[in-house]
Amino acid sequence: MTNVLYGAFSPTMSPDGKKIALISYDIPGYDVYTIDADPATWKSVPYHHEKLPQPPNYAELTKDYKVRPYSPVDTLLPHSWQPIATVNQVGAALTGQDLLWHTNYLAGAWVNFNGDGDGELLLTHSFADLAGPIEPAVPLVSLLLSPRFIQGVFSWPFQQSMRFQQKIDLSAKWGAQPPLQTPDGPVPQSGWLASGNWTMSLSGGRDSVRNFYSFSLQSTALLTNATQGIDVGAEASATWVFDGATAFGCNLKVNAGPRALAVCLIHMPVLWLEWQFGTWPIYFERMDILGVVAVQYADGELKPVYSGAVLFPIYLWYKIRIEFVLGLAVGPTGLVVPIITFQFGQP
Numbered sequence: 001m002t003n004v005l006y007g008a009f010s011p012t013m014s015p016d017g018k019k020i021a022l023i024s025y026d027i028p029g030y031d032v033y034t035i036d037a038d039p040a041t042w043k044s045v046p047y048h049h050e051k052l053p054q055p056p057n058y059a060e061l062t063k064d065y066k067v068r069p070y071s072p073v074d075t076l077l078p079h080s081w082q083p084i085a086t087v088n089q090v091g092a093a094l095t096g097q098d099l100l101w102h103t104n105y106l107a108g109a110w111v112n113f114n115g116d117g118d119g120e121l122l123l124t125h126s127f128a129d130l131a132g133p134i135e136p137a138v139p140l141v142s143l144l145l146s147p148r149f150i151q152g153v154f155s156w157p158f159q160q161s162m163r164f165q166q167k168i169d170l171s172a173k174w175g176a177q178p179p180l181q182t183p184d185g186p187v188p189q190s191g192w193l194a195s196g197n198w199t200m201s202l203s204g205g206r207d208s209v210r211n212f213y214s215f216s217l218q219s220t221a222l223l224t225n226a227t228q229g230i231d232v233g234a235e236a237s238a239t240w241v242f243d244g245a246t247a248f249g250c251n252l253k254v255n256a257g258p259r260a261l262a263v264c265l266i267h268m269p270v271l272w273l274e275w276q277f278g279t280w281p282i283y284f285e286r287m288d289i290l291g292v293v294a295v296q297y298a299d300g301e302l303k304p305v306y307s308g309a310v311l312f313p314i315y316l317w318y319k320i321r322i323e324f325v326l327g328l329a330v331g332p333t334g335l336v337v338p339i340i341t342f343q344f345g346q347p
Helices: none
Strands: 008-013 019-026 029-036 080-086 089-097 103-112 117-126 140-145 149-160 164-182 185-206 209-224 228-242 246-256 261-267 282-284 288-298 301-316 320-330 336-344
Antiparallel strands (some): 019 029, 080 336, 089 103, 117 140, 140 149, 149 164, 164 185, 185 209, 209 228, 261 288, 282 301, 288 301, 301 320, 320 336
């Protein structure tokens, strides 16, 4: 009775003693079956023994296989590309990574509307056996190459948990530097810049209110045609998010050195709208209204800065980002500057 492909379980005799009920499994699932309790009605079937397939002889199959160390080069071909389009340039970017996510790269090239071409190559390598998107943070080294500059960064997140993180970033850059802001306007800079940064981050909250805090110390050494010296600074920020949407935050930054500056930023995205266009390959994620209030201290004076903008990020096939930004900014001198930007694809 028990020579059944999927087994027979829990046999029970009927009250009149004429039937046996049992449980068996078949393609539709578990079910209850009955058979006659009289052995004279049972059919004798030959015993069937299936010869199960034996596992292959892996030692024989791999005897001529030479074990070699893993090399990311074999799987570093580009995996995807995206167009680049902004208000003043067009181009394209390639991305790729090796099989184990040890090495990633982003290569982009574009042409400005004034006819000048430019491009960048960003290489990132992880010091981990497996560093996929779901793995804990590991030390990273990256190299950014451009016709205008070369920059190397080492990042070490030496402590990380769900609510508390600490990391150290070391960076060195040679070539074009951010312009020096002066009362007469920005002054181009080129030369060396080296910096170190320690950051501590905390998060918490419950129910509908979440809070995020961070504190960092920075030190920057500059040796350029316009600036020579060492900056030492500190930065603190706090952000509160209500119901996963409305956010309010404050950022305070103080520098001491050739670029002495104190800035307090208050930013508050006040509106989100989400809508998906049916089955179209267009996804309008949300609309952000962002306001910034800042106070700059430079040359012995406090100077307020205000700005407000509306951001419209749209995605094609949930991947290619199209972003419009419209707004106004009021600088320390009271000059009103319109903010109009457009970006298509990955920069």
